[in-house]
Amino acid sequence: MMVPLLLGITLISFVVIRLAPGEPVEAMTAMSPKITAETRQRLREFYGLDKPLHVQYATWLKQVATLDFGRSFAPDNRPVTDKIKERIPVTISLNLIALILEFGLAIPIGIFAATHRDTLYDKGITIFVFLGFAVPTFWLALLLMYFFGVKLGWLPISGLHSLGSETLSPMAWFVDLAKHLILPVSVATFGSLAGLSRYMRSNMLEVIRQDYITTARAKGLTERAVVYRHALRNALLPVITFLGFSLPGLIGGSVIFETIFAIPGMGQLFYQGVMGRDYPLVMGILVIGAFLTLVGNLLADLGYALADPRIRHGRG
Numbered sequence: 683m684m685v686p687l688l689l690g691i692t693l694i695s696f697v698v699i700r701l702a703p704g705e706p707v708e709a710m711t712a713m714s715p716k717i718t719a720e721t722r723q724r725l726r727e728f729y730g731l732d733k734p735l736h737v738q739y740a741t742w743l744k745q746v747a748t749l750d751f752g753r754s755f756a757p758d759n760r761p762v763t764d765k766i767k768e769r770i771p772v773t774i775s776l777n778l779i780a781l782i783l784e785f786g787l788a789i790p791i792g793i794f795a796a797t798h799r800d801t802l803y804d805k806g807i808t809i810f811v812f813l814g815f816a817v818p819t820f821w822l823a824l825l826l827m828y829f830f831g832v833k834l835g836w837l838p839i840s841g842l843h844s845l846g847s848e849t850l851s852p853m854a855w856f857v858d859l860a861k862h863l864i865l866p867v868s869v870a871t872f873g874s875l876a877g878l879s880r881y882m883r884s885n886m887l888e889v890i891r892q893d894y895i896t897t898a899r900a901k902g903l904t905e906r907a908v909v910y911r912h913a914l915r916n917a918l919l920p921v922i923t924f925l926g927f928s929l930p931g932l933i934g935g936s937v938i939f940e941t942i943f944a945i946p947g948m949g950q951l952f953y954q955g956v957m958g959r960d961y962p963l964v965m966g967i968l969v970i971g972a973f974l975t976l977v978g979n980l981l982a983d984l985g986y987a988l989a990d991p992r993i994r995h996g997r998g
Contacts, residue, residue, distance in 0.1 A: 684976045691972040692746075692965070696739050699964055705731065706755040706959040729755060742965065751966035756958060762966040765951060770970075772842070773936050773947035776863070780870035785925065788875050789918075792882025797909060799887065807879065814876020823869045823942045830865065838862050840944035866943045870936075878924060885917040892916075922985035 707725045726732045730741065745752055751762035795807045831839035838844060842862050847855055889895065890913050898908045936949030944950070948967060955963035 684980070687976060688969075688972055692743070692969060693739065695968045695972075696742065696965060697735065699961060700735060700738070704959050706961060707731065708959070742962075746969065751969070752962040754955075754963050755960045756963070762962050765963065766948065766966055766970070769946060769948045769951045772945065773940070773949060776866060776940075776945070776947065777870065777936060779863070780867050780874075783867065783871045784874050784878060785921075787871075788878035789882055789921070791875075791879040793886055793909065793914070793917075795879070795883040796886035796890065797905075804883075807883070811876045811880040814872060817872075819869060819872075819938050820942060822872060823865070823939055826865050826869065827942070837864055839865065842945060866939045866945060869939045869943075878921070881924070882917065882921060885920050886913060889913045889917045922982055925982070925985065 705726075706729060707722050723732070730738055733741075742752070749763070751766075753759050754762055754765060791807060795804045798804055827839040830837045838861055842859060843855075844858050844862075847858050850858060886909075890909070895908060895913055898912050899905075903912075936945075936947055937953050938949070939945070940947045940949035941953045948970075952964065952967045954960070955967065
């Protein structure tokens with residue numbers, strides 16, 4: 683079902699983008715008062731925008747079948763594939779770091795909150811979760827930039843490297859990169875960390891109420907063995923879904939913080955493509971996001987099977 687689903691996603695995206703207000707030709711010629719209506723029409727014909735929508739989609743689909751996303755409508759007119767190849771390593775690296783931190787912190791926080799229910803620690807985690815859900819990502823990013831970058835001057839607020847970083851020693855270059863990553867990675871991690879830790883807490887509370895956990899305790903097992911050997915695996919089952927759906931977030935979730943922190947990744951490229959009505963570029967990134975979403979679904983199903991033998995053997 684991945685193939686028809688991918689086709690359906692691309693069709694809907696293709697139609698919605700072209701029905702949105704504005705057109706590439708308008709974006710290109712808006713600041714040129716000497717451009718005539720005839721010139722605009724020739725540009726529409728050059729980019730194939732004068733053809734019916736279904737013809738445009740069929741042409742685009744034939745290109746994508748050969749892994750060719752066409753050429754960007756931007757002034758550089760470069761192949762979309764080349765522009766994506768340049769940006770995608772930055773986005774994947776940033777989000778993998780955030781993902782490791784998110785799951786590495788959220789799971790133990792959720793477990794500890796569940797095993798210490800209604801304590802001061804648990805109430806503190808609840809407040810943290812509400813803040814994580816309530817604080818807008820862009821507002822948090824601007825606040826951190828002002829406080830740590832402008833007010834205190836501890837951290838850089840844009841880009842991945844300082845000017846002249848290519849002349850630094852390897853260790854100094856790495857430290858410079860790490861300083862640039864602290865703010866964007868923190869912003870990318872904060873909101874998801876709050877929600878995931880609360881979700882982990884709820885799952886663990888539900889599991890430790892089960893009869894087999896009571897039986898394990900009755901056998902004299904230590905609380906640590908009960909929690910980590912018996913309860914944790916079943917509590918992780920719903921969390922696996924989050925891990926699968928984190929794959930498309932590698933691109934989609936980067937739009938805000940990459941744009942704010944001026945990080946040259948896929949999120950910033952997507953934002954620039956949308957603002958410039960660069961249809962081939964936007965569709966290329968959307969196809970990658972849709973593919974990652976479907977792969978995430980598949981990995982979540984496989985993860986369920988690995989974690990739960992009943993699913994693996996068809997009895998769940």
